[in-house]
Amino acid sequence: MANRKPVPAKQVARILDVAALAGVSVGTASKALNNTGQLSPATRERVRRAADQLGFTPDTRGRALQSGRTYTVALLTTDSSGRFSNPIMRGVEDVLSAGELATILCDTRDDPLREQHYLRSLVARRVDGIVVTGRRTEPRPPIDVPLPVVYALAASTDRADTSVIVDEQQGAASVVDHLRGLGRTRIAHVTGPVHHRSAAERASGVVDHAGTLFAAGEVLFGDWSEQWGRQATDQLLRSHPDLDAITCGSDQIARGVCDRLRELGRSVPTDIAVTGYDNWPVMTQASRPPLTSVDLQLEELGRQSAQLLLDAIAGTRRYGTLELPTRLVPRESTLGT
Amino acid sequence: MANRKPVPAKQVARILDVAALAGVSVGTASKALNNTGQLSPATRERVRRAADQLGFTPDTRGRALQSGRTYTVALLTTDSSGRFSNPIMRGVEDVLSAGELATILCDTRDDPLREQHYLRSLVARRVDGIVVTGRRTEPRPPIDVPLPVVYALAASTDRADTSVIVDEQQGAASVVDHLRGLGRTRIAHVTGPVHHRSAAERASGVVDHAGTLFAAGEVLFGDWSEQWGRQATDQLLRSHPDLDAITCGSDQIARGVCDRLRELGRSVPTDIAVTGYDNWPVMTQASRPPLTSVDLQLEELGRQSAQLLLDAIAGTRRYGTLELPTRLVPRESTLGT
DNA sequence: GGAAAAACCGCAAACGTTTTCCGTCCTGAC
DNA sequence: GTCAGGACGGAAAACGTTTGCGGTTTTTCC
Secondary structure, three states, rough: OOOEEEEOOOOOOOOOHHHHOOOHHHHHHHHHHOOOOOOHHHHHHHHHHHHHOOOOOOOOHHEEEHOOOOOEEEEEEOOOOOOHHHHHHHHHHHHHHHOOOOEEEOOOOOHHHHHHHHEEEEEEOOOOOEEEEEEOOOOOOOOOOOOOEEEEEHHHHOOEEEEEEEEEHHHHHHHHHHHHHHOOOOOOEEEOOOOHHHHHHHHHHHHHHHHHHHHHOOOEEOOOOOHHHHHHHHOOOOOOOOOEEEEEEEHHHHHHHHHHHHOOOOOOOOOEEEEEOOOOOOHHOOOOOOEEEEEOOOOHHHHHHHHHHHHHOOOEEEEEEEEEOOOOOOOHHHHOO | OOOOOOOOOOOOOOOOHHHHOOOOHHHHHHHHHHHHOOOOOOHHHHHHHHHHHOOOOOOOOHHHHHHHHOOOEEEEEEEHHHHHHHHHHHHHHHHHHHHOOOOEEEOOOHHHHHHHHHHHHHHHHOOEEEEOOOOOOOOEEOOOOOOEEEEEEEOOOOOEEEEEEEEEHHHHHHHHHHHHHHHHHHEEEEOOOOOHHHHHHHHHHHEEEEEEEOOOOEEEEEEOOHHHHHHHHHHHHHHHOOOOOEEEHHHHHHHHHHHHHHHHOOOOOOOOEEOOOOOHHOOOOOOOOOOOOOOOOOOHHHHHHHHHHHHHHHHHEOOOOEEEEEEOOOOHHHHHH
């Protein structure tokens, strides 16, 4: 880590250089490379050769200025951990990179000042559109920019905005259906803080869909930790010793439940089946036994969001909220070995 | 999700509009807004007012074309999970967003074709520079672009390139020092695959630095799972029943070790102290007891990388590899309660 | 062989900035 | 009253591309 040298001034080829080498005008060169206008096949080929020879790549800055589009979109997220925004980002990129769009990542860290800063910067850059996402599913106030926007995972509070979210009720229902199919008839539910929208929705989904199969009196709200899963297990077994299934609002809670049941000598799933939620591999795989869980299909959510954003950019905007289905992933914690 | 309306044609103000409103030429307007040239305070103020009134934000496209810089850099990563690249990204953003630079995220998913695709796109965009990172620490082949590049976490195989990596040896040594300070004298090490560079480096760091305190005969290589941690614990207790500390190459392994020790009725840390590595909160916090671990300081690594990239862009490039220190985070698994 | 039509290609404007250079006006000194 | 110099602001080029229009050449047809 010592010596310093000046960076050599790299000269990249411009279309002017290509045109000169091919012996044509820049306009002609442009047409040749973009397969537009009417040119003889011979000149087209000659220009292409020249471009190859010089390693020419058209400067998107010029193109952006001319076309009015930057072929850039931004992902604005509050989820620093990336637990949720990473899969969404992958889905978004999937769709966008096919269309030669690039994605700028802006992590607001839940700081309104940072958010404002980023928005100004993005508007200055004339990005083609913005995908807004978060780590929680509570609806959020819309952002105020003269650009197409799609809200992913957390809907906009303005119902007229375009939002794509997860159908939590359906996810919870699929868990209940799964357990019913396995003959379970006395179901409980343990989840996170009552004021978390996802906790509340998953809980009501389970309770509503289970009907008389819900045998635990009430849902146990706590936090998203394994610790709480263990504690809740004790509570449940004391108040309702005859349970044969415990559904959880997250994989962490479910893992705590499994751990505690094992410590108490109760077999999962023979005595009691356990289900998680989120399908977080690091939890579902490491749990003993591995957890049946609900996959949020966030990559698909990202893809859909990106597609809607592209539509909005193209001028055909869809208004309102789109709810996407989840996918149940059965594992040993309900199926056994 | 039904009706479709055409998006109204949003007209954003150009500097021409500002100039017209202020009654000056565009050149003058530019100077007024950028505090350059020599203008009377009165005109300067008049132009500013006009800009405010129109909500004018200068179009970075024009600026980029004129200045030769795009004020955009890319983070090229192979780490889809984001486990490592997320903190690095945060650090990078920290430094870059202060300079009004934006960060494009490119996830290659370990696919050389995708990587090529992204590189072409980035060169076409004339980004100012690229930070290359990965989820593993093995040195990687350099990328071939006419741009400043900094390699973060995984160094370039070309030693003349600029790389910023973690000093794994130092991290391992700090664990040993910690245990020695607590009076532990019979230390073992359990880690991941032998052909993983980070596993090998951490292992040799522990062995070399522990000297005669290393009492386990040899390092146990396996995989990065809790399962392996549990299994290795059995092996170790059989072969070396008198151990008083087990150091692990990852937090997952360490958690497995703790779980198994508890199942066997051995107290952590009274009987045996346990340490992890990576300081992954979801593991260190959830483990019983919480894990003493080594923090990789990835955010700092991101900041340093970004700073070196800025230097390179400015023309003062530093060649070679910079190794950053880690930070030991003591918790109950060595300290007790 | 001539005219009409088609094929081909160049010119110049346009996108939105910044910056250099130059002209005009004013001030003040002699 | 003239001139030098400074203060101020405008005109135009430059960045790199795309595209509409018009001009020139070639082909086609009678």
